[in-house]
Amino acid sequence: MSAHESRYSWGGDEHLVVQISEAMSLEANFKAMAMASALDQDRASGITDICPSNASLLVRFDPDLIAPTEVERLVREAEASVGLSTKQELETRIFELPVWYDDPYTNETGARFRDRHQTPDKNDLEFAAMENDLPDAEAFIRAHEGSPWFTSMVGFVAGLPFLFQMVPQERQLEVPKYLRPRTDTPKLTIGHGGCFTAIYSVRGAGGYQMFGITPVPIFDPEQKLLDFKDFMIFFKPGDIVKFRRVDEAEYTRILAEVEAGVYVYKQAPVTFVLEEFLADPDAYNARLLEVLYGN
Amino acid sequence: MAIEIMETGLATSIQDQGRVGYYNVGIPPSGALDLVSAAAANVLVGNDPSAAVIESAYMGPKLRFTEPSIVAVTGAQIPVLVNDQEMPLWESFAVQAGDVLSFGILQGGARMYISISGGIDVPAVLGSRSLYALGAFGGFQGRALQSGDVLPVGVGNGRPGVVIPMSLRPEFSREVDVRMVLGLYDYRLTKKGLSALLDQPWQLTTVADRIGFRYDGGALDWVERIQPFGAGSDPSNITDAGYPVGSIQVPGGVEPIILHRDAVSGGGYAMVGTVISADMDLVAQCAPGAQTRFRPVTLDEALEARAAARNRRTSILRILD
Numbered sequence: 001m002s003a004h005e006s007r008y009s010w011g012g013d014e015h016l017v018v019q020i021s022e023a024m025s026l027e028a029n030f031k032a033m034a035m036a037s038a039l040d041q042d043r044a045s046g047i048t049d050i051c052p053s054n055a056s057l058l059v060r061f062d063p064d065l066i067a068p069t070e071v072e073r074l075v076r077e078a079e080a081s082v083g084l085s086t087k088q089e090l091e092t093r094i095f096e097l098p099v100w101y102d103d104p105y106t107n108e109t110g111a112r113f114r115d116r117h118q119t120p121d122k123n124d125l126e127f128a129a130m131e132n133d134l135p136d137a138e139a140f141i142r143a144h145e146g147s148p149w150f151t152s153m154v155g156f157v158a159g160l161p162f163l164f165q166m167v168p169q170e171r172q173l174e175v176p177k178y179l180r181p182r183t184d185t186p187k188l189t190i191g192h193g194g195c196f197t198a199i200y201s202v203r204g205a206g207g208y209q210m211f212g213i214t215p216v217p218i219f220d221p222e223q224k225l226l227d228f229k230d231f232m233i234f235f236k237p238g239d240i241v242k243f244r245r246v247d248e249a250e251y252t253r254i255l256a257e258v259e260a261g262v263y264v265y266k267q268a269p270v271t272f273v274l275e276e277f278l279a280d281p282d283a284y285n286a287r288l289l290e291v292l293y294g295n
Numbered sequence: 296m297a298i299e300i301m302e303t304g305l306a307t308s309i310q311d312q313g314r315v316g317y318y319n320v321g322i323p324p325s326g327a328l329d330l331v332s333a334a335a336a337n338v339l340v341g342n343d344p345s346a347a348v349i350e351s352a353y354m355g356p357k358l359r360f361t362e363p364s365i366v367a368v369t370g371a372q373i374p375v376l377v378n379d380q381e382m383p384l385w386e387s388f389a390v391q392a393g394d395v396l397s398f399g400i401l402q403g404g405a406r407m408y409i410s411i412s413g414g415i416d417v418p419a420v421l422g423s424r425s426l427y428a429l430g431a432f433g434g435f436q437g438r439a440l441q442s443g444d445v446l447p448v449g450v451g452n453g454r455p456g457v458v459i460p461m462s463l464r465p466e467f468s469r470e471v472d473v474r475m476v477l478g479l480y481d482y483r484l485t486k487k488g489l490s491a492l493l494d495q496p497w498q499l500t501t502v503a504d505r506i507g508f509r510y511d512g513g514a515l516d517w518v519e520r521i522q523p524f525g526a527g528s529d530p531s532n533i534t535d536a537g538y539p540v541g542s543i544q545v546p547g548g549v550e551p552i553i554l555h556r557d558a559v560s561g562g563g564y565a566m567v568g569t570v571i572s573a574d575m576d577l578v579a580q581c582a583p584g585a586q587t588r589f590r591p592v593t594l595d596e597a598l599e600a601r602a603a604a605r606n607r608r609t610s611i612l613r614i615l616d
Contacts, residue, residue: 009478011539012569013597017479024525024534036319049318051537053561054525058537060318063572063598064605153535155321155560158430162535169524176528194563195525196535201321202429221420221432232421232432233320 006079008072011058016071018057018079024195026164028055029152030088030274031079033237038078047071052237053153054162054196088274094148094240094292095267097199100251101125101141101212105186110210116180124209128175128192141245143173144211147285149197151239159201159219159233163241167281181207188214190243199235215246215255216263225258227265234265240272242292268292296448297361298349298411300440301395304356306504309415309434309446312345313556314423321560324540325425325433328505328555328579329406331604332370332465335611336410339367339387341453344612346414347424349440352406352504353582355398356440360390360411365453370407371580372467374399385459387412403467404580405503412451427557428505463611465576470496470586473553474574474600475543477591480533480565488516488548492567492589497551499585505557508578510587515548517565527563535563541570543589551589553578573600 007019018035021028032052039050039059046066051058061071102125114120119127125137134140149163156162165172177193182205185191189200191208198208201219218235220228227234235241246254257263270291277284300307310333313326327333327350334344349356355373360366367387368375375382376397382388390396398407417424417435426434435444481489497510517530525534531548538544538554544564545551553570555578570578571592581587592600 010476010569010594011479011566012476012541012571013594013601014541014572015539015569017537017539019480019536021523022526022534023523048315051319051560053535053537055534056536058318058539058561060540063601068594068598153537153561154319155537156535156562157559158321158427160321194527194535202431204429219430221430221437233322235320237319 010068013063013068014060016059016061016068016075018075019055020057021055024054024164026150026274026278029150029164030090031082032057033090034082034088035075035078036237038081039074044070044074051155053155054164090238090272092238092240092270092272093267094242094270094288095265096242096244096292097214097216098246098250098254099145099190099212099214099243100246100248101145102137103213103251105213106189106210109182109184109186112184113178113182116178116182118176118179125211128173128209128211131175132173140173141211144197145243145245148240148242148288151235151237151241154233154235154237156198157202157204159235161199161218161235161239163197164195165197166240166277166285175209177207178209181205185210186213188218190214215251215258216265217258224261225263238272240270240288242289266292296364296413298446298448299359299361300356300442300444300446301359302357303440303442304351304398305354306352307356307440308350308426308428309347309417309440310350310425311347311423314421314425314427314433317421318560322421322427322430323558323560324556325423325427326556327408329370329408329576331576331608331611332406333408334608335385335459336367336369336408337414338612338614339369339385339453339457339459340365340410340412341451342410342412342414346410347417348415349409350406353401355407357395357397359395360392362392364390364448365412365451365455366390366396367410368407369459371404372402373407385464387453387455387457389455401582404465405582406579411448412453413449414451416447416449429557457614459611459614463607465580467580469584471577471581472588472590473578474571474590474592474597475568476571476594476597477568479539479542479567479569481567483517483530483565484567485516485518491515492551493591496586496588499581499583499587500550501583503581503583505555507555507558508553508581510551515545517548531565532563533565535561537561538566539569541572541575542566543568543570555579571597571600573597573604
């Protein structure tokens with residue numbers, strides 16, 4: 001498959017899948033999101049779900065209401081329109097997510113599943129540091145929280161974001177998954193597998209390395225907090241997130257705010273322009289953080 | 296009016312015809328695994344086909360009615376008893392206050408559906424009463440049923456003696472052909488790997504639940520390659536992508552898994568095809584040990600099968616006309 005030619009394939013009689021690229025890149029992800037947004041703008045009846053993912057697009061439809069050939073025509077049209085646009089930009093938002101790195105909850109869970117891990121004598125952070133030629137866990141944490149992350153996909157389970165680090169590929173943190181998946185992961189664990197960080201929205205099985213935990217909900221079926229007033233899921237594809245390291249005291253304080261129902265996400269709207277980011281990621285990220293922190 | 300759960304049976308939950316439109320944030324359709332049997336159960340008791348029913352797998356629950364009502368049981372072949380007297384399947388019947396409904400030993404199929412006139416009246420979440428257990432919402436209090444639960448029931452207008460004719464009921468076999476459309480990442484399999492998938496029967500393992508159905512039978516070979524950036528290191532890994540409902544993935548090249556209606560919405564395993572919509576109910580009624588052949592069909596054949604399934608469904612919905 002060439003870099004520019006997408007692969008179209010039927011997923012049974014209810015899905016069309018477009019593989020934009022086999023490799024992950026921000027460009028491929030952006031194309032998936034732009035296609036999704038073009039399809040959604042004037043959504044044909046019978047198209048039930050438009051799901052952009054890291055480097056592909058899944059469209060679910062009801063063939064009793066729309067012919068599959070018509071779905072394919074619309075998706076190809078969306079792809080063509082995206083290819084023609086000169087400026088790849090996205091109206092989105094940037095927000096902060098506090099993380100207690102190297103916390104006892106994920107460390108304890110990791111310790112229970114050492115027989116499934118590459119390095120039974122190290123914890124996940126120490127292993128991740130080693131894999132990325134960093135001197136220690138501390139250096140890895142600094143690299144992880146040092147740059148913003150781009151939400152390239154939401155899914156797996158309800159509201160779980162896949163996050164792609166907004167740095168040039170040679171600087172991206174990459175860590176293999178566990179050798180065999182765990183049967184348990186604490187809710188709100190910050191995990192990492194391959195080049196993606198994920199936040200476990202619910203407790204459950206998982207194979208990503210565990211680096212820390214956030215006190216802030218990202219999935220709230222009871223919709224208690226203000227940020228969940230309209231919908232039970234916080235993350236949307238295209239969201240930009242900045243992790244901020246907190247210690248146990250601050251974790252506990254934020255958790256109390258969440259439990260009291262008064263926690264509000266620190267966030268700001270932002271227009272993300274792909275070309276400007278790619279031209280100078282570090283300078284662009286610094287501007288994004290100015291938007292978030294209002295300096 | 297209410298139903299008291301005395302014993303839960305297995306994997307017993309509230310399901311309707313599912314939740315549409317939230318797959319892009321990881322919320323799967325849920326709903327009855329055998330949609331037509333659930334719709335039929337509703338029609339028998341005078342409900343809208345999309346009303347909420349009780350679904351169980353292999354072992355039925357034991358439950359008590361607090362007031363007179365009309366109920367029906369469809370799906371798997373299994374003796375259904377009211378106060379130890381056997382009642383017909385696929386036919387509505389009256390129950391009195393204090394009557395206890397229970398089940399015998401499964402004889403065919405895998406999942407049964409209990410409907411009650413008025414429907415199970417739990418709150419709808421995102422447009423559906425179906426439990427989505429991983430997300431802990433929908434159904435009864437966001438979880439599978441437990442003994443002691445008291446389920447609220449709506450107001451109904453059913454009558455006893457309504458029957459789904461034999462010709463419209465599913466038939467169960469321990470040997471099934473599951474039709475699927477090849478595609479997605481099937482190019483990642485070698486020719487030998489593809490033949491291994493298609494040319495031999497696979498045996499359904501005990502991992503056969505609302506999330507997925509896992510099959511045993513051999514190993515599949517993948518085309519060797521340097522894995523693309525972002526995909527995992529195993530040859531069965533891909534850059535995490537959306538999973539079609541019904542898609543077949545083969546983690547590590549062994550034990551293909553058909554994702555069903557509560558499955559994860561995406562992930563990093565190559566999918567090699569997708570079960571056609573018309574055969575998802577058939578998969579739902581397979582019990583561990585079922586000998587299963589994956590039979591590739593074209594999209595047009597899948598659409599023809601869908602039309603045939605729709606005709607059967609329409610006939611069921613019209614039995615009261």
